[in-house]
Amino acid sequence: MDWTALWLSLRLAGWTVIVLLPVSVLMGRFMAIRAFRAKGLVEALVMLPLVLPPTVFGFYLLVAFGRNSPVGDLWQSLFGHQLVFSFEGLVVASIIFNLPFAIQPAQRGFEAIPAEVREAAACCGMSPLRSLWRVELPLAWPGLMTAMVLTFAHTLGEFGIVLMVGGSIPGETRTIAISIYDRVQAFDGQSAAIMSAVLVAISLFTIALTFWLSSRVGRRLS
Amino acid sequence: MSLEVMAKATAPIPLDVAFRVEPGELLALVGHSGSGKTTLMRTIAGLWQPAAGRVAVDGAPWLDTAARVNLPAHRRRVGIVFQTYALFPHMTARQNVMAAMDRPDAAEAERLLDLVNLHGLSGRKPAQLSGGQQQRVAVARALARRPQALLLDEPFSAVDRATREKLHGEIIALRAHLKMPVVLVTHDVNEAQLLADRMVVIEKGSVVRSGTTAEVMADPDALRAMGIREVAAMLPATVAEHLPDGLSRLVTATGPLFLPTVEGAPGTRVVVRIMAHEVILSRARPEGLSAQNILAGKVTRIVPGGGPGVMVHVAVGDHEILARITRRAAEQLHLQPGDTVHAILKSMSVARDHIARARDDEHAASRAAQ
Structure with a gap:
């Protein structure tokens, strides 16, 4: 059992969720409320990671973050090490490939709030920020929670992009999914089986938690 | 505390309307759907901005396109009852009312709910209330804002006939407590005639006729838009x-x-x-x-x-x-x-x-x- 890899995966998923939560609120709300000309294009771009093969996506990220790329050079000059093949690089990649999982359910959550309810909040004297906090977030939060659970679970299981951008450096970029692959390559079927079972358990737990919480919310609102 | 409204627009619908509502007066904006009456209400509330317009309460502008004044909705002291009521579904009746107060005051919320005959139901969520009861919560919430103008957007259209009659009676009784200008948007001439002091009949974004309810209702030309059989x-x-x-x-x-x-x-x-x-x-x-x-x-x-x-x-x-x-x-x-x-x-x-x-x-x- 590769505890280091499990811990690394959990940290990666945690950071991804922390960064994507505000993004999902802002982008999800924006996409739900605003109508603009390029909306279809933006939605398609957000959905792109869902349909691209992870290796293709990982390849482009590797090119974009690597040595001699503007992003890679900037990172190198700021932090003194390269972005690719580092934990930070994984976090950035993870944030990007989880965008559809974080934004789509949040957008659906905000879309479910009738426009008149938002307008009523404004006519009750609530500023946009106060309306978000007191009315919109309490109503949209099942969608937001689904978004975060999907992001978390998906990060734990992502393989192709992680391998392309991070490689398999123990303690730095070797996540549990990659560790399982390594164990299988090394004919260590028992470790692979244990780690797979742990992943299954974590995934089941998070999904069950989502269903339980959203059914509770359903009861609260009806 | 009089309310002046002037709005002109060409899109999305043509609009060229001006009227004034005195304190304590109930003015009905009457017209078919698509006539522009709801757009006018949204203009007053700050939910929509016409190309040119002015909305002022007691001379103080909320909207004045000429002077580039446009207060956002939450800075206008307006109470609005939406056609769908738009109550906050996750809050109880009392919390809904308190949400519109500057300083939330549970006792005041109970008083307002009593005023709209909802005594004892303040702990219920909107989903546990009937349509008529939800409408009453919406009225109490609008009043909790201590509005300088009260706007009622087809507030009786989503309830059955018997409830509507009852709510009409309650609004008439409530008017003794209303010192602010009240604007009622409706397509129902009967409702306008029962409730309003003055009427503005709107068709295709323009005023066909405005005047006291008795004057307008006696004028077949004014009511041609709504149907001559409405004259009463x-x-x-x-x-x-x-x-x-x-x-x-x-x-x-x-x-x-x-x-x-x-x-x-x-x-x-x-x-x-x-x-x-x-x-x-x-x-x-x-x-x-x-x-x-x-x-x-x-x-x-x-x-x-x-x-x-x-x-x-x-x-x-x-x-x-x-x-x-x-x-x-x-x-x-x-x-x-x-x-x-x-x-x-x-x-x-x-x-x-x-x-x-x-x-x-x-x-x-x-x-x-x-």
């Missing part, structure tokens, strides 16, 4: 007794009126909406007629219409009723202003929701609260 007059009456056969006897200035059971104890003052096309005129007092109501009156005016009809104004005491009869009938009777006529009305032609408590009935508020 309001006749005050007092409930005298409820008869065992299911009729109520009401007293008017020139005779009794028998109508299907009218709610209210004897002594209750009401106004009865009498549709002009339901009234028959006779020179002599007719006999052997099934119609129960024969009111003597004096012809004051005869206004020819565009078609085959004329509108005869008949003074009954201090009030007028309207009779829409054919030009041919008017000529056969040689009707002239000053003539005495008898207006005949079938009891069954007065719908239940065409009767409302009189606004000046001082007991209406306490009775409505029971």
Whole structure:
């Protein structure tokens, strides 16, 4: 059992969720409320990671973050090490490939709030920020929670992009999914089986938690 | 605390309207859907901005496109009751009301909920309330904002007929407590006539006619947009007794009126909406007629219409009723202003929701609260 890899995966998923939560609120709300000309294009771009093969996506990220790329050079000059093949690089990649999982359910959550309810909040004297906090977030939060659970679970299981951008450096970029692959390559079927079972358990737990919480919310609102 | 409104726009709908509402006055914006009346309400609330416009309360502008003033909705002291009520579904009735207060005050919220006859239901969520009860919460929430203008956007259209009648009565009773200008948006001429002091009839974004309710309702041209069959007059009456056969006897200035059971104890003052096309005129007092109501009156005016009809104004005491009869009938009777006529009305032609408590009935508020 590769505890280091499990811990690394959990940290990666945690950071991804922390960064994507505000993004999902802002982008999800924006996409739900605003109508603009390029909306279809933006939605398609957000959905792109869902349909691209992870290796293709990982390849482009590797090119974009690597040595001699503007992003890679900037990172190198700021932090003194390269972005690719580092934990930070994984976090950035993870944030990007989880965008559809974080934004789509949040957008659906905000879309479910009738426009008149938002307008009523404004006519009750609530500023946009106060309306978000007191009315919109309490109503949209099942969608937001689904978004975060999907992001978390998906990060734990992502393989192709992680391998392309991070490689398999123990303690730095070797996540549990990659560790399982390594164990299988090394004919260590028992470790692979244990780690797979742990992943299954974590995934089941998070999904069950989502269903339980959203059914509770359903009861609260009806 | 008067409310001035002026709005001009060409898109998404053409709009060119101006009106003014005085404190404590209820103005009805009447028009078909798509006429622009809801857009006007949204302009007042700050939910929509016209190309050119001005909205001011007591002279202080909320919107003045010429001076580039446009307060956002949450900075305008406006109370609004939406057609769908738009209550916050995750909050109880009390929390909904408190959400509109500058300083949330549970006792004040209870007082407002009592005022709209929701005593004891303040702990319920909107989903646990009936449509009529939700509407009352929405009214209480709008009042909790301590609005300088109260806006009612088709607030009675989502409830059944019986509830609507009841809510009409409650709004009439509530008006004693309303010192601010009130704007009611409705497509229902009956509702406007029962509730409003003044009316603005809007068609395709322009004012067809504005004036006191009695003036507008007596003007067939004004109502052409809404349908000539909506022309009606309001006749005050007092409930005298409820008869065992299911009729109520009401007293008017020139005779009794028998109508299907009218709610209210004897002594209750009401106004009865009498549709002009339901009234028959006779020179002599007719006999052997099934119609129960024969009111003597004096012809004051005869206004020819565009078609085959004329509108005869008949003074009954201090009030007028309207009779829409054919030009041919008017000529056969040689009707002239000053003539005495008898207006005949079938009891069954007065719908239940065409009767409302009189606004000046001082007991209406306490009775409505029971």
